[in-house]
Amino acid sequence: MKIAVLPGDGIGPEVTREAVRVIEALDLGIAMEEALVGGCAYKAKGHPLPPETLDLARASDAILFGAVGDPDCDALERHLRPEQAILGLRKELTLFANLRPAKVFAGLESHSALRPEVAGAIDLLIVRELNGDVYFGEKGFRQTANGERQGYDIMSYSESEVRRIAHVAFRAAMGRGKRLCSVDKANVLETSQLWRDVIVEVAKDYPEVELEHMYVDNAAMQLVRAPGKFDVVVTGNLFGDILSDQASMCVGSIGLLASASLGERQTAHGTFGLYEPIHGSAPDIAGQGLANPMATILSAAMLLRHSLGLAQAADRIEAAVAATLADGVLGRDLGGTAGTAEIGDAVLAKL
Ligand SMILES: NC(=O)c1ccc[n+]([C@@H]2O[C@H](COP(=O)([O-])OP(=O)(O)OC[C@H]3O[C@@H](n4cnc5c(N)ncnc54)[C@H](O)[C@@H]3O)[C@@H](O)[C@H]2O)c1
Numbered sequence: 001m002k003i004a005v006l007p008g009d010g011i012g013p014e015v016t017r018e019a020v021r022v023i024e025a026l027d028l029g030i031a032m033e034e035a036l037v038g039g040c041a042y043k044a045k046g047h048p049l050p051p052e053t054l055d056l057a058r059a060s061d062a063i064l065f066g067a068v069g070d071p072d073c074d075a076l077e078r079h080l081r082p083e084q085a086i087l088g089l090r091k092e093l094t095l096f097a098n099l100r101p102a103k104v105f106a107g108l109e110s111h112s113a114l115r116p117e118v119a120g121a122i123d124l125l126i127v128r129e130l131n132g133d134v135y136f137g138e139k140g141f142r143q144t145a146n147g148e149r150q151g152y153d154i155m156s157y158s159e160s161e162v163r164r165i166a167h168v169a170f171r172a173a174m175g176r177g178k179r180l181c182s183v184d185k186a187n188v189l190e191t192s193q194l195w196r197d198v199i200v201e202v203a204k205d206y207p208e209v210e211l212e213h214m215y216v217d218n219a220a221m222q223l224v225r226a227p228g229k230f231d232v233v234v235t236g237n238l239f240g241d242i243l244s245d246q247a248s249m250c251v252g253s254i255g256l257l258a259s260a261s262l263g264e265r266q267t268a269h270g271t272f273g274l275y276e277p278i279h280g281s282a283p284d285i286a287g288q289g290l291a292n293p294m295a296t297i298l299s300a301a302m303l304l305r306h307s308l309g310l311a312q313a314a315d316r317i318e319a320a321v322a323a324t325l326a327d328g329v330l331g332r333d334l335g336g337t338a339g340t341a342e343i344g345d346a347v348l349a350k351l
């Protein structure tokens with residue numbers, strides 16, 4: 001069993017270090033190999049996703065990813081920017097299904113941005129499509145007839161792209177509360193109308209799942225009004241990106257939300273996938289030991305469960321995280337004082 005470890009930029013290496021320590025402590029006989037990705041890879045090798053990094057990812061059973069993004073690189077041509085590394089990995093490896101669970105931890109209800117009784121009911125899963133949408137359409141700059149500069153990004157989804165993520169979402173709903181909310185903007189966008197039509201077609205294969213459609217603006221509102229009403233949410237790449245950051249604050253902090261990005265490739269141990277916190281490289285706190293590593297530690301647990309068939313080890317990590325939080329070991333993002341390594345130490349002690 002081999003994991004490619006791609007720490008990336010900013011707080012990426014800080015939070016990844018803690019997740020690696022947790023995996024090592026479980027002594028599962030997993031080999032881990034690190035490679036450069038993002039702005040640091042651009043600076044060292046001239047490209048945010050060097051071929052050797054992609055080769056290592058392909059040759060591994062799973063990828064543990066920190067975060068990419070570096071303000072120094074924001075003026076580079078788009079194809080050289082750090083963010084292209086994560087987009088490239090998702091696309092090149094056909095990791096089209098991004099699972100972003102959001103659940104309130106016992107004892108943390110009062111740390112949510114919502115009222116405790118509202119937050120306490122949150123237990124949802126966002127299934128975000130990851131290989132299509134406006135992210136990967138034709139884009140560029142052009143000049144209009146009157147000589148103005150214009151930026152454009154084409155939004156599109158093909159039926160096969162919607163169908164495959166729909167099946168992932170319906171299967172996930174079958175394994176949970178059997179309720180699925182498909183989020184779109186079909187009142188305005190043709191891309192969303194096709195999305196909705198295909199979701200309705202796929203629903204016929206899952207008669208036990210109660211399906212609801214919701215416009216994304218309403219979904220953003222309902223996520224704050226009554227987040228406990230959601231079970232599984234399926235949506236496109238852009239809406240899923242935005243709603244998952246919002247869901248993180250309903251839970252309490254962006255430093256708590258993990259994710260798995262999966263495709264269809266099976267290895268000898270499970271489903272090949274990439275695992276990362278939903279947050280970014282947080283340049284504002286990088287290098288200070290202030291980042292909350294829980295999202296990355298929880299991503300490591302998802303990795304063990306989905307890609308390596310090690311469900312018991314994953315349960316142990318999740319229980320240790322829950323116990324650590326219940327003890328009140330909280331980072332600054334949650335109003336506490338614990339630093340990155342201190343939080344990692346506390347999780348190790350609870351394993
Ligand atoms: N998958 C990824 O690698 C990924 C995801 C999101 C953003 N980014 C990139 O990261 C860079 C910064 O983006 P941003 O500031 O919009 O988003 P961000 O998620 O990096 O940070 C947003 C805010 O949340 C805080 N934060 C994030 N993670 C935290 C953690 N673990 N513990 C405590 N606080 C945390 C940050 O300090 C910041 O105030 C950009 O270059 C962006 O493109 C990368």
Ligand SMILES: CC(C)[C@H](C(=O)O)[C@@H](O)C(=O)O
Binds near residue numbers: 083
């Ligand atoms: C960095 C960026 C490309 C990425 C995305 O938009 O998918 C990030 O925001 C995320 O949520 O993983």
Ligand SMILES: [Mg+2]
Binds near residue numbers: 241242245278
């Ligand atoms: Mg995001």
